[in-house]
Amino acid sequence: LHELFESARRNTPVVVFFDELDAIGQKRSQLRNTGLRGLVNQLLAEMDSVNSQNDGLFILAATNHPWDIDTALRRPGRFDRIVPVFPPDLKAREAILRYHLSKKPTDNVDIAHLAARSQHFSGADLSYLCDVAAEYAIEASLESGEIKALSTQDFDKPLHEIKPSTREWFETARNFAMFANESGSYDDLLDYIRQHQL
Numbered sequence: 001l002h003e004l005f006e007s008a009r010r011n012t013p014v015v016v017f018f019d020e021l022d023a024i025g026q027k028r029s030q031l032r033n034t035g036l037r038g039l040v041n042q043l044l045a046e047m048d049s050v051n052s053q054n055d056g057l058f059i060l061a062a063t064n065h066p067w068d069i070d071t072a073l074r075r076p077g078r079f080d081r082i083v084p085v086f087p088p089d090l091k092a093r094e095a096i097l098r099y100h101l102s103k104k105p106t107d108n109v110d111i112a113h114l115a116a117r118s119q120h121f122s123g124a125d126l127s128y129l130c131d132v133a134a135e136y137a138i139e140a141s142l143e144s145g146e147i148k149a150l151s152t153q154d155f156d157k158p159l160h161e162i163k164p165s166t167r168e169w170f171e172t173a174r175n176f177a178m179f180a181n182e183s184g185s186y187d188d189l190l191d192y193i194r195q196h197q198l
Contacts, residue, residue, distance in 0.1 A: 005057075014058070016060070047073075048077070059079070091115075093121065097126055104150050108151065122165055129155065132162065134154075136154050173186075178190065
C-alpha cells in the first residue's frame, strides 16, 4: 500500500481509485485479523501524508457497503464525501440497452419498452438480460433452422426470469438508512428508497 502511494506521488497529478473499499478499509472494531487492522492504519497514514506530500493526488473509492467503512476514513481530508450511485433511470437504461444490443443482430427491438420493464436493473443486469435474450434467439434459430435476429419478444422470458440484483442490496441498505443515519450520511439513500417505494 505504501509503495502504491509512493508511485502515485512520483507521478502526480494522479487519481488513485480503490474499488471495494470495504475490503481494505473495514471498521477496525469489526476486525479480528491484526494484519487487516494494520492495513487500515496504513491507509490512514498514507492519506494523512504526515511524512509525504499528497499534492496532486486525488483519492477516490467505491463500495457497496459504506456502513462497513471505518469512520476514521470518512473524516474531513480523507473520504469526506459520499456520492450515491443509484440504478440507472429510464433514459440511462435505454442507452445501456442500446449499447449492449449494438453488436447483436436485431429486428426492431423496442428499447423504450424494455427499458420501462427493467426498472431497478443495474447496468450489469441489463447486460445479462441482453445476453440471455440472445441465447434464446440462438436456440430458436437452431430449432427452426433459420437465422433469427433478436426481437422484443425474445426478452419476454428473460424479463420474467431475471430479477434486479439491486433489490437485495436495497433491503440491507434500507435498515442502515433508517436506523443508523445519525450523521445524515444516508439521507439521499433514504429519499431514493422512499421515492421508489423500495
